Amino acid sequence: MKEITLAFAGQPNSGKTTIFNEITGARQHVGNWPGVTVEYKDGYKTIGDTTYKLVDLPGLYSMSANSYEEIVSRDFLIKEKVDIIVNIIDSSVLDRSLFLTTQLTEIGLPMVLVFNMDDIVQKNQTEIDYKRISESMNIPYIVTQGAKTKSWDKFYEIINEVYDNKEYYIPRHISFSGELETEITEMENSLKVKNPFQFTDKGNSTDTRHAHDIPGDIFVSKENNPIRLRWFIVRGFEGDKEAINMLQPNLISPKNLEAQIDIKRGHVTDVYGDSIDEIVTDDRYAFISGLINKFVSYSKTSNKVSITERIDNILLNKWLSIPFFAAIMYCAFYVAFNVGDFIAGYIDGWINGTDDFIGLVGYITESVPGALGELLGSGVVAGVGAVIVFLPYIACMFIVIAILEDSGYMARAAFVVDRAMHAFGLHGKSFVAMLLGFGCNIPAVMATRTMESRADRLITIFVIPLMSCSARLPIYTFFVAIFFEPKWRPLVLMSIYLIGILVAIIVGKICKGTMFDDKETPFVMEMPAYRWPTFKSTIIHTWDRTKQFIVRAGTIVAGCAILIWFISVYPSEDNSIVMMLGHWIEPIFKPIGLDWMAGVASIFGIGAKEVVVSALEVIAGAQGAGDAEAFIRSIYTPFQSYIFMMFCLMYWPCFATVITMKKEIGEWKYFLFSIIYPPLVAWVLCFIVWNIGKLFM
Amino acid sequence: MSDTQKTAHLADLKPGKSYKVLKIVGETNIKRRIIEMGLNPGTEVEIIRKAPLGDPIEVKTRGFLVSLRYNEAHNIIVEKE
Numbered sequence: 001m002k003e004i005t006l007a008f009a010g011q012p013n014s015g016k017t018t019i020f021n022e023i024t025g026a027r028q029h030v031g032n033w034p035g036v037t038v039e040y041k042d043g044y045k046t047i048g049d050t051t052y053k054l055v056d057l058p059g060l061y062s063m064s065a066n067s068y069e070e071i072v073s074r075d076f077l078i079k080e081k082v083d084i085i086v087n088i089i090d091s092s093v094l095d096r097s098l099f100l101t102t103q104l105t106e107i108g109l110p111m112v113l114v115f116n117m118d119d120i121v122q123k124n125q126t127e128i129d130y131k132r133i134s135e136s137m138n139i140p141y142i143v144t145q146g147a148k149t150k151s152w153d154k155f156y157e158i159i160n161e162v163y164d165n166k167e168y169y170i171p172r173h174i175s176f177s178g179e180l181e182t183e184i185t186e187m188e189n190s191l192k193v194k195n196p197f198q199f200t201d202k203g204n205s206t207d208t209r210h211a212h213d214i215p216g217d218i219f220v221s222k223e224n225n226p227i228r229l230r231w232f233i234v235r236g237f238e239g240d241k242e243a244i245n246m247l248q249p250n251l252i253s254p255k256n257l258e259a260q261i262d263i264k265r266g267h268v269t270d271v272y273g274d275s276i277d278e279i280v281t282d283d284r285y286a287f288i289s290g291l292i293n294k295f296v297s298y299s300k301t302s303n304k305v306s307i308t309e310r311i312d313n314i315l316l317n318k319w320l321s322i323p324f325f326a327a328i329m330y331c332a333f334y335v336a337f338n339v340g341d342f343i344a345g346y347i348d349g350w351i352n353g354t355d356d357f358i359g360l361v362g363y364i365t366e367s368v369p370g371a372l373g374e375l376l377g378s379g380v381v382a383g384v385g386a387v388i389v390f391l392p393y394i395a396c397m398f399i400v401i402a403i404l405e406d407s408g409y410m411a412r413a414a415f416v417v418d419r420a421m422h423a424f425g426l427h428g429k430s431f432v433a434m435l436l437g438f439g440c441n442i443p444a445v446m447a448t449r450t451m452e453s454r455a456d457r458l459i460t461i462f463v464i465p466l467m468s469c470s471a472r473l474p475i476y477t478f479f480v481a482i483f484f485e486p487k488w489r490p491l492v493l494m495s496i497y498l499i500g501i502l503v504a505i506i507v508g509k510i511c512k513g514t515m516f517d518d519k520e521t522p523f524v525m526e527m528p529a530y531r532w533p534t535f536k537s538t539i540i541h542t543w544d545r546t547k548q549f550i551v552r553a554g555t556i557v558a559g560c561a562i563l564i565w566f567i568s569v570y571p572s573e574d575n576s577i578v579m580m581l582g583h584w585i586e587p588i589f590k591p592i593g594l595d596w597m598a599g600v601a602s603i604f605g606i607g608a609k610e611v612v613v614s615a616l617e618v619i620a621g622a623q624g625a626g627d628a629e630a631f632i633r634s635i636y637t638p639f640q641s642y643i644f645m646m647f648c649l650m651y652w653p654c655f656a657t658v659i660t661m662k663k664e665i666g667e668w669k670y671f672l673f674s675i676i677y678p679p680l681v682a683w684v685l686c687f688i689v690w691n692i693g694k695l696f697m
Numbered sequence: 698m699s700d701t702q703k704t705a706h707l708a709d710l711k712p713g714k715s716y717k718v719l720k721i722v723g724e725t726n727i728k729r730r731i732i733e734m735g736l737n738p739g740t741e742v743e744i745i746r747k748a749p750l751g752d753p754i755e756v757k758t759r760g761f762l763v764s765l766r767y768n769e770a771h772n773i774i775v776e777k778e
Binding site (some may be wrong): 411 | 745747761763764766
């Protein structure tokens, strides 16, 4: 049994994920890279006695290590065991795609090129000599048509060939112009590597597979992969300090490579008057232009972009773009909420027995004797059930996101609203995530994954809990029905939602200005060609994300549910820990015009927001001898109920959201901020409104 | 750089025409990103449209579409005619 590790690298929209899904099917695992929130995917495929481990690196335009995605990809390729880099290329934008390829060839790991999107190339009547392009870099290749690719046999054939004969398939790197190349070569020769490694020339000069200039290259023998010495040096020249730090322990001399490289960088910059970045990118593009001129012939018209452009002429028309945007968003979420609502109704009925279905909670509580039955029924089943009820909403929303994303409209949506969102320190893509938040905060937080900039992404996650999710609606409707006349109800409701949005805007603006040193992150965003989302990829996308949610609901949320159940019935139900806690925290609620009952209900609400209502009903029922609503009406004023609604809007995201936020944010300091600021903001705002309002009431 | 009459910031130009990129200026991070997306000096770039609120702008280069914010497009110096 042998295992071959394949790292899938490619630019965004190159069809990389489609190919990954085609090959691995449902057998994949999604997680985050350690420490950061960049999605990590691996999958397995076994043929005969060989297991292929496929690792899907994040989509990258380049390997310059500017972004988190680029850094994790670099670290993976250099530090982890990788046998072959599989570089997926969008052949319909060949020149830009090959930019990444020129960077990957420098690493020195064996590569395979997958020229994808050949169907579009053919439709455009472009002729590409794939063979000669690949040969010029000494990399074997296959040509594919995304999901329409009929057979992957050739792919495995090539992978096996490369794996068994690695020394023949070391890619050829490009040479830079004059002075820079001289400096790089000089440095390469002057460094003393601890365990240098060279691929030996086997002397078989008739073997056509052999690239004769490769054996001279020095490789740094790392535990896992031999990495070309030149790669570290080029990275160093490009200003990647981390690459130099990785090399330093492998050197006998010099002891301070970083300082040496700085001097050389200065020298090269002086000679050219340009920054090294510019020289390097120019040379890469010059090499690519050379290949294109020799091996590609374009037909006069490019069909692919023209269809996309024609659609854009309508969807992004100056006057129609905003109405279209509003209509598409409305339809998407109308479908997601309503289908979700319909299914959730059934599940809710099944768990709680409010419909004709079996009340699972009651059934378990009665049939299992003693406290264990209580624990299982009221604690676990009811707790997890509260979360599972969201499952249909969440799954439906994931389907909607997958379709928006895969069709190419997401980028357009971001384009249309970016100006407005930018004014609040947010990104065009924040809008869609925030909109989702009105349904459920969990998929909204997860939807921020499509955002490239970490700062934009974190700020969006921070403000999502301020989007009033559907679980908060029962709280509002409960109070509005008790305290406000029918004609005022819609206005009251709307004002609560608006307060959330307003606070989100202010929080976003403040975060952008203070936490992330206001350095603009580039918005440079590709507008991918429109495509029909495939059924398979939509389902895989949705399943991946829904599965993650279920796993969380099944573990941590269940634990929390048990805890909340426990503190609410011990030592006794009318003198439980929660009640004591409620009285204990009453001083916090007094200044904002609320009492201990509101405090207790809020604590319950942390488990799931709609529980606030049922908790309040139970407590008030006990206090008010049965008629909870009458009792609530008698002790609160409409103004107090409004304050409590405001408080519920902001004070704390539910547990499932908090856990999702930790997963997606990663770093503790940002996570702690994200859960500490909401109660503070909620309290301060309620305090202000209550004390000002009191003067007029 | 040559005569200011002959060069312009991409951000200041109207949609519907093609220009040749001369130079990218500004902060390294953004400059690098723009170049890596294929907008390196020498490339032809066509402004397709502006977003309804005037920013960002959509451009076409090397056969694909990219959107840029005004600030980024301002860093791209192009040749007029």
